[in-house]
Amino acid sequence: MKIFVNGQQVDCGEARTVDALILRHRLPPATTLVECNGSALHRRDWPGRPLLENDRFEILQVAAGG
DSSP states (O other): OEEEETTEEEEOTTOOBHHHHHHHTTOOGGGEEEEETTEEEOGGGGGGOBOOTTOEEEEEEOOOOO
């Protein structure tokens, strides 16, 4: 299946949901923001949101700083 993450085509492997995609990339869910096809996704919705052909994700890590 072809999906895009931050503008790059990626292999989603065995991941079939947004939650699994985040875990596959070893990102900490508590500090990860996900936008799918231009819409923000709440973390509570990740397990139920399937990955679909040609989905476009923007994934950001929140970092503290000053």
